[in-house]
Structure formats: C-alpha cells, structure tokens
Amino acid sequence: MKLKPSDISTVIIVNKNKEGTHTLQVKTKHISRFKQYIYGVLAVIVTLSGTIIYLRSQNQQQEEEKKQLMAQLSKLKGEVPPPAIQDLKKRGLKGFSTNAVGGNGNAEAAKLTDEETYSLYDEYLSRLVHTVAFTPMGYPRISSLTSYFGYRSDPFNTASAEFHPGIDFKGNRGDEAKCTANGKVVFAGRYGGYGNCVRIAHANNFETLYGHLSRITVKVGEQVTVGEKIGEVGSTGHSTGNHLHYEVRKNGKAINPIKFLTLNN
Numbered sequence: 001m002k003l004k005p006s007d008i009s010t011v012i013i014v015n016k017n018k019e020g021t022h023t024l025q026v027k028t029k030h031i032s033r034f035k036q037y038i039y040g041v042l043a044v045i046v047t048l049s050g051t052i053i054y055l056r057s058q059n060q061q062q063e064e065e066k067k068q069l070m071a072q073l074s075k076l077k078g079e080v081p082p083p084a085i086q087d088l089k090k091r092g093l094k095g096f097s098t099n100a101v102g103g104n105g106n107a108e109a110a111k112l113t114d115e116e117t118y119s120l121y122d123e124y125l126s127r128l129v130h131t132v133a134f135t136p137m138g139y140p141r142i143s144s145l146t147s148y149f150g151y152r153s154d155p156f157n158t159a160s161a162e163f164h165p166g167i168d169f170k171g172n173r174g175d176e177a178k179c180t181a182n183g184k185v186v187f188a189g190r191y192g193g194y195g196n197c198v199r200i201a202h203a204n205n206f207e208t209l210y211g212h213l214s215r216i217t218v219k220v221g222e223q224v225t226v227g228e229k230i231g232e233v234g235s236t237g238h239s240t241g242n243h244l245h246y247e248v249r250k251n252g253k254a255i256n257p258i259k260f261l262t263l264n265n
C-alpha cells in the first residue's frame with residue numbers, strides 16, 4: 001500500500017544547542033491518536049498506582065494488626081500472675097524446656113519466637129489439664145452446700161458433736177451424681193451409715209466417695225471418666241433427707257473437699 005503525503009507527518013526534534021535537528025516521519029493517524037494513547041497510558045498508570053496504593057495500605061493494615069497482636073501476646077506473657085511463677089520456680093521450673101523444638105536448655109528459649117513460646121505454653125497447659133483430669137476437682141453436682149467438713153452437731157443426737165468427713169450437696173431424689181475425676185470404682189453398694197455408696201480410686205492415692213444414693217449406676221472395677229454419672233441422689237443410710245454426701249480421701253484419710261471444688265482454693 002502506498003502512503004499519500006498527507007498520511008505522513010514529519011516531527012522535527014531540535015536539540016538544546018540547536019546544533020542539529022532530527023526528523024522523524026510518523027503516520028499522521030498516530031499523531032491524531034496521540035491524545036488517545038496518552039489518555040490510555042494515563043488510565044493504565046492511574047489504575048496501577050491505585051492498585052499499588054491499595055495493596056500497600058492493606059499491607060500496612062495487616063502489619064498494624066500483627067503489631068497489635070504481638071503487643072497483646074507480650075502483654076499476656078507479662079500478666080502471668082507472679083504467685084504462679086513463684087510456684088513454678090518452687091517446682092524447679094524456671095522456664096520451658098526447648099528440647100521439643102530442637103534446642104537445648106533455656107539459652108535457646110530466648111531465641112524462640114512468640115508463636116513458638118505460645119505453642120509451648122499450650123502444650124504445657126494441655127499436659128496440666130490431662131493431669132487435672134485424674135485429680136478430684138470440681139462439683140459432683142452443681143448445687144448449694146448444706147453441710148461442711150468438720151465437727152457439727154449430730155442431727156440424731158443433739159448432745160454430741162459429730163465429725164463430718166465430707167460436704168453435703170442439696171439435691172432431690174434422682175438427681176445425677178457425677179464423679180469428679182477419672183478413676184476406677186472400688187466400691188459400689190451398701191456401706192453402713194453412708195447407705196448406697198460409691199467409692200472411686202484416683203491417681204496419687206486420691207479417693208472420692210459419694211453417699212446416701214438412691215441408685216448406683218456403676219459397678220466395682222469399672223473405669224470412669226470425670227463428669228460421668230455414678231448414681232442418683234437419695235437419702236439412704238444415716239440421713240435425714242435427700243442430699244449427696246461427698247468425700248475426698250488422700251491415703252485413706254478424709255480431707256476437706258472444699259479445697260477441690262475450685263481451682264483457686
């Protein structure tokens with residue numbers, strides 16, 4: 001195709017010192033479309049810049065959120081109650097063993113990232129929860145206490161004080177009684193003044209006892225888990241009304257169960 005002269009425009013480029021000029025022949029249609037090209041390029045630049053600015057601000061926001069989270073984490077670390085730390089120190093626990101993450105000793109602990117430190121905390125707490133599952137803790141039933149551990153007047157003999165080796169929980173006949181730790185049923189049946197009674201052996205020579213039951217739902221030798229129903233509230237044995245008698249024994253000796261109801265006792 002032959003181009004007509006009007007189809008061609010000549011662009012003259014003059015340099016600063018006017019020492020020479022260069023001519024450039026361009027198709028006229030390109031010149032007329034130059035504006036459109038510029039607008040097009042501008043539009044692309046604006047879009048790209050906008051995208052870059054948006055992504056940057058997103059990134060900054062994420063960085064900001066990360067910083068805040070990290071600040072919260074370090075704040076939490078600082079908020080571990082000093083008595084708890086004291087207690088850990090008494091046990092010879094001065095820090096976390098880093099063997100699990102391939103380090104050796106506490107010198108390595110300083111190099112741990114917050115995430116690594118927290119996964120160690122998490123692991124430690126999981127182990128603790130596992131241990132606690134085997135220790136009597138919490139309520140055999142959620143209700144108010146009607147009688148406490150210690151000496152009290154005998155409801156059957158007002159003249160003498162009687163030692164009450166456990167605590168009594170309010171309840172109606174048929175209410176669930178639950179074991180307070182994982183363990184093994186060592187007794188299930190009639191047991192003198194306790195009436196229908198269940199005794200469960202736990203780790204570390206702990207034992208729990210549930211008395212005056214109207215019904216027993218476990219058998220001797222059975223493994224039970226914390227929170228499992230072991231029987232129903234009643235008034236069998238030496239009892240004046242429906243309630244749950246609960247005992248915690250350590251090495252065969254009754255101790256105050258109130259210490260085992262909550263974590264902060």
Ligand SMILES: [Zn+2]
Pocket residue numbers: 147164166167168244245246
């Ligand atoms: Zn009692």
